[in-house]
Amino acid sequence: MTMRVDLPEEALAGVLAKAFGNRSFLIGLIITLLVVAIALVSFVWTPYDVTRLVIADKTQAPSWAHWFGTDHFGRDILSMIMVGARNSIAVALVAVGIGMGIGVPLGAFAAARGGIVDEALMRLNDLVFAFPALLSAIMITAIFGPGAVNAIIAIGIFNIPVFARVARAGALAIWPREFILAARAAGKGMTQITVEHILPNIATLLLVQGTIQFALGILAETGLSYVGLGAQPPMPSWGRMLFDAQTRMVTAPWMAIFPGMAIVVTVLGLNLLGDGIADILDPKSRRRR
Amino acid sequence: MTAYLLKRLIIAALTLVLASMVVFAVMEILPGDPARLMLGLNASAEQVELLRDQMGLNAPLAVRYLHWAAGLLSLDFGRSYTYSVPVIDLVRERIVVSLPLALIALALSTVIAIPVGVFSASRQGRAGDTLAMGAAQLGVAVPNFWFALMLIYLFAVWLHLVPAGGFPGWSAGIWTALKSLLLPAVALALPQAAILGRVARSALIEVLNEDYIRTARAKGLPYRAVLWRHALRNAMIPVLTILGLQFAFLLAGTIIIENVFYLPGLGRLIFQAITQRDLIVVESIVMLLVAAVILINLVVDFSYAIVDPRLRAIPGKVRSGFPSGIAPKQILRAVQRFRETRNRSRGRQ
Numbered sequence: 001m002t003m004r005v006d007l008p009e010e011a012l013a014g015v016l017a018k019a020f021g022n023r024s025f026l027i028g029l030i031i032t033l034l035v036v037a038i039a040l041v042s043f044v045w046t047p048y049d050v051t052r053l054v055i056a057d058k059t060q061a062p063s064w065a066h067w068f069g070t071d072h073f074g075r076d077i078l079s080m081i082m083v084g085a086r087n088s089i090a091v092a093l094v095a096v097g098i099g100m101g102i103g104v105p106l107g108a109f110a111a112a113r114g115g116i117v118d119e120a121l122m123r124l125n126d127l128v129f130a131f132p133a134l135l136s137a138i139m140i141t142a143i144f145g146p147g148a149v150n151a152i153i154a155i156g157i158f159n160i161p162v163f164a165r166v167a168r169a170g171a172l173a174i175w176p177r178e179f180i181l182a183a184r185a186a187g188k189g190m191t192q193i194t195v196e197h198i199l200p201n202i203a204t205l206l207l208v209q210g211t212i213q214f215a216l217g218i219l220a221e222t223g224l225s226y227v228g229l230g231a232q233p234p235m236p237s238w239g240r241m242l243f244d245a246q247t248r249m250v251t252a253p254w255m256a257i258f259p260g261m262a263i264v265v266t267v268l269g270l271n272l273l274g275d276g277i278a279d280i281l282d283p284k285s286r287r288r289r
Numbered sequence: 290m291t292a293y294l295l296k297r298l299i300i301a302a303l304t305l306v307l308a309s310m311v312v313f314a315v316m317e318i319l320p321g322d323p324a325r326l327m328l329g330l331n332a333s334a335e336q337v338e339l340l341r342d343q344m345g346l347n348a349p350l351a352v353r354y355l356h357w358a359a360g361l362l363s364l365d366f367g368r369s370y371t372y373s374v375p376v377i378d379l380v381r382e383r384i385v386v387s388l389p390l391a392l393i394a395l396a397l398s399t400v401i402a403i404p405v406g407v408f409s410a411s412r413q414g415r416a417g418d419t420l421a422m423g424a425a426q427l428g429v430a431v432p433n434f435w436f437a438l439m440l441i442y443l444f445a446v447w448l449h450l451v452p453a454g455g456f457p458g459w460s461a462g463i464w465t466a467l468k469s470l471l472l473p474a475v476a477l478a479l480p481q482a483a484i485l486g487r488v489a490r491s492a493l494i495e496v497l498n499e500d501y502i503r504t505a506r507a508k509g510l511p512y513r514a515v516l517w518r519h520a521l522r523n524a525m526i527p528v529l530t531i532l533g534l535q536f537a538f539l540l541a542g543t544i545i546i547e548n549v550f551y552l553p554g555l556g557r558l559i560f561q562a563i564t565q566r567d568l569i570v571v572e573s574i575v576m577l578l579v580a581a582v583i584l585i586n587l588v589v590d591f592s593y594a595i596v597d598p599r600l601r602a603i604p605g606k607v608r609s610g611f612p613s614g615i616a617p618k619q620i621l622r623a624v625q626r627f628r629e630t631r632n633r634s635r636g637r638q
Contacts, residue, residue, distance in 0.1 A: 013293075025584070123304065126300065127304050127307045127308055129537075131582075132537045132538065132541035134544055135541060135579065138544075138559060138575065139315050139571075139575060140562065146580075215430070219432050223432060223545055226432075226545065227544075227545055227548055245438065246549065249441060249442050249446060249453075253442055257439075260431075260432070262440070263430075263435060264435075266430075267429070267430035267431075268427060268429075268430035271330065271426060272426070
């Protein structure tokens, strides 16, 4: 079975104590859970129906009836932000999944094999890095047309080399360790060592990078839907809401202010969470971008 | 060092070739016949076939790729379907907006981030540091296009200090033109400066804990000199890496920001081209931006060698990327000590 270094109970208690003493972890966790909760609640309840257009209520300033005001179709901004959270979370989550699912095996493989395989994979990484997420999104859109799925693919592709690099760097640091030598002496193969010893030991690195990429994914998704390459109307998305707000900055600034603040708070929460996890699990680890 | 530079150069060239193949492949699998597109639906099959021949579309794949790639090298990107002018003319018109914007933003972000990073690192844990890093944490979370909207609201709609968008052209006078690039540049730069400031701070703090910093202090150098000369220089590697990565983000960012401010740059062009399905323009701009990213990363790799003497001192297996694959710690420390003694013996403070 997986031989990970089991934490004694006191050590686990220590980590937990540290976690609850870490301000950025706590604030980040609370914000993240709140955003996820809001997205989940939006499935069963929103203050107003976001699919119904009430032209009589269009571009109303924030009030008790509409906390964040209404948009140019009379839709409640708060309700749209709640529903939009789903889209952002889903896109970023799947994109991180793609990045991890493909990038981590690649990086681990490169570290394990070394030599030409390593070199080739890293050059492939350079190639993907040369295409900023927006550019690959533009190309993918040019082929398949705009949509949330294509946004996911574009952001996911951009995540692959990020995770490959982190996994490779982490694995390279583990391979020379003595317990790996022991495992090799015990007759374990490359794959077995990677799965049983390397991956558990770089899991925290990947977790931290995962939260960072999650936050970046949300930013990228809003950017793509802002320029019309992401989620298509009528599906509410934060980026799209900002696009709609742009031409109405003078008459209805709240249409821009609140969705933007939703993005900032969400990304801030995730970044704080990532920082916190990094601090708790390894005080020496730095954030890599 | 020559070996190192040569290797980076070859890698960059290889990446560029591979990237051009990817872009070409994308162009190939796209539906639609450019000849048919240019002639319209009423053209006969013979006419289309004739034009295909003239455009070289009937040649084998490899020949067409080589032809296209050779064109790129001589800045001949082909003709735009919708504008019926060479793509390079369109690009030339637009790049005088996009490139200055990205460069101003890059400069602005560096000028803000480095002093903030130094300030924070030298006051680690104190109120000033906490405040600056809190602001940076917030800045990292702000999407630049939303920040741009807020800037427009504040400075253009409320205070009427700068135009809300549009670009008068450089012929309207440098100051007038710069004024309309100011808000976009700030919108691009501040979120990036937040990231860079954080990186600069953590890199500096790491360096400040090194033995040779203590040595420098012990030999009587003032803190300021140690901070700016010894520490900052050694902290530059991660900062440069991030700076290089940021240029890619900035280029992508210009595409979005230009749409916020209605700037007639490459970003506007690429979106117009997408809606008009003017694919040759899309492909050309993508290729151009990708080439720019590769080039700037090459420049970063080269500047490592200037900033970090270890790359000059030790031939062979020293890699540009941090943190993996660096030379054995002992060698690095030895080189470091050697440098310290040498500097001292030369009487350089």
